[in-house]
Amino acid sequence: MGQIISISSQKGGVGKTTTAVNLGTSLAIFNKSVLLVDLDPQGSIGISFHLEDYHIKFGLYEVMVKNMPLTGTIINSGLDNLDLIPTNIRSEDQEIEMYSKALKLDLLKTIINPVKKIYDYIIIDCPPNLGSMTLNGLVAADSVIIPVVSEYYALKALGKFLNTLKSISKKYNRQLKIGGILVTMFDRRIKKQKEIVEYLRMTFKNLVFETVIPRNSKVAEAPSVGKPVILHAIHSEGAIKYLKLAEEIMSKKNEN
Amino acid sequence: MGQIISISSQKGGVGKTTTAVNLGTSLAIFNKSVLLVDLDPQGSIGISFHLEDYHIKFGLYEVMVKNMPLTGTIINSGLDNLDLIPTNIRSEDQEIEMYSKALKLDLLKTIINPVKKIYDYIIIDCPPNLGSMTLNGLVAADSVIIPVVSEYYALKALGKFLNTLKSISKKYNRQLKIGGILVTMFDRRIKKQKEIVEYLRMTFKNLVFETVIPRNSKVAEAPSVGKPVILHAIHSEGAIKYLKLAEEIMSKKNEN
C-alpha cells in the first residue's frame, strides 16, 4: 500500500494538475483510497475543486511552515476515497516561507510518512519548475509520472528533464522510478503530433504509457464547475482515457 | 526608443515564449530593431531558433554570473533587426547560481541599460513562476504583457497575477505598466472559450488587446523548424495575428 506518485515536468501547461486530479479520481472510482497533495504554491488542486468556496483554514503551508500535523489538513473531495491537501498559500511572503522550508528536501517525505499506510495512492501535483517544492515531491515519491504534450518545446524539455531526474535520483532518492511518460492533450487531426508520439514510443519504448489523453473540451471545462472530468462528463473521451490510465497503472503495479 | 517589454505569467504553457518570439519577429518585420532576452533557465528562446546547432559560448548566464558585458552575448537571429540573448544555462548548478545572483532584483535592469538606446524594443521572456528571474524581468520592464489562454485555470491565475503585479510594482518598479492582456491559443469552435474572452473584455476592458491569437498548428510547428511562425508560414492565421499584435502595440505607443 501507499504508492507515492509525483506528477512532474519542467514544462508549463502540459496537464500536470489535470492528470493529478483525474488520475486520482479514477483510482478512487476503482475503490482505491487516494490522497491528492498540492505542492504548487498556485494552489491548482484547490482551484480544481473550487475550495475557495469552503473557507479552508489549513493546508500544506501550515504543515511545512507552522509544524501542524498533516492529518489536520486533510479534506474530503466530496467523492468517497478521494481526499485532498490544499497548499493554502495566501501571499507571496507565504510562498517564500514555504520554498525556504522546502530547502530541507526530505521534509515532505517525513511529513507524509504517517499517512502512507492509510492510502493506496498518494498523488503529488508539482509546479512547473525544479525548485525546492518539486524536489520535495521527487524525494518523497516512489515513482514520477511525466506528462508531455506532443509539441516541439515539450519534447526538448522532456529530454532535459529525464537527464535531470537521473541526477536527482542519484543524489537524493535512489528508489525513484519513472512511472511513465504520459502524452496529454493529443490532437489526432494534427499529423505532426502523431509523428511526435511515434517518435516518443520509438525512443522511450515502454516508458511511454499505452494510454494517451486526447485534447477534449470537457477536460478543459471541468475545473470551471469544480469537478474532475470523470464526474463532470463520464462519457467523454477525456474521462474514459483517464480511467484507462488508472487501469494501466494498477496493472503495472501488479506486475512489479 | 528602448521600450522594454516583459512577457510574463505564473501559469505555465500560455504562450509566453511563443509571444516573445513572434511579437519580436513581427516588430522586426516592421523595421523596428528588436532584442529578445531569454530569462527562462530552460532556454526556450534558444530552442525556438535551434541555437543548439550553433555552439553558443556565451549568454545571460555569463553576464549575470561571470560579469561578462552584455554586448558580448548578443547574437543575430538570422533576421535583420532581430537579435537574441540566450540564457545559456547548461546544468542545474548553473541555474541555481543564476537564480541567486538574480536575488539582486535590479541586476537585469542595470545590465540592459547600456543597450537600451540601440534597440526600439527589448522583449524579455520569463519563466512560469514568480522567482527572482521573473522579478528581474518585471523590475527592468517599462511594461508587461500577460498572455492568457481562455480556460478556467488560466483565468484564476490571471486574477492572482494582476494582484501580485500591483504589489511588485509598488515595492520595486513604480513605472511598470500593464502593456496588455493577450488571449492566446483561442479556439473559436469552443463556446466556453468565447464566453471567457467576453468575460475578460467586460472585466478588464481595454487592458485586453483587440488582437487575439488563434490556436493554429503552424504556430506549434514553427519551433520544430527553428523559425518564428511569421517566417515559417507567413499566410497562416497565427502569423497574421502576431503581425496585427505588433501593429496594435506600435500604435498604442504612439498614443502615449
Ligand SMILES: Nc1ncnc2c1ncn2[C@@H]1O[C@H](COP(=O)(O)OP(=O)(O)OP(=O)(O)O)[C@@H](O)[C@H]1O
Ligand atoms: N486533455 C485535455 N484536453 C483539453 N484541455 C486540457 C486537457 N488537459 C488539460 N487541459 C487544459 O490545459 C490547461 C493546462 O493544463 P494544466 O493546468 O493541468 O497543466 P499544468 O502542467 O498543471 O500547468 P502548470 O505548469 O501551470 O502547473 C488547463 O487549462 C487545462 O484545463
Ligand SMILES: Nc1ncnc2c1ncn2[C@@H]1O[C@H](COP(=O)(O)OP(=O)(O)OP(=O)(O)O)[C@@H](O)[C@H]1O
Ligand atoms: N497560437 C498557438 N497555436 C497552437 N499552439 C501554440 C500557440 N501558441 C503556443 N502554442 C504551443 O503551445 C505550447 C506552449 O507555448 P509556450 O511554450 O510558448 O508557452 P509558455 O507560456 O512559454 O510555456 P512555459 O510556461 O513552459 O514557459 C508550445 O508547444 C507552443 O508551440
Ligand SMILES: [Mg+2]
Ligand atoms: Mg499545474
Ligand SMILES: [Mg+2]
Ligand atoms: Mg516559455
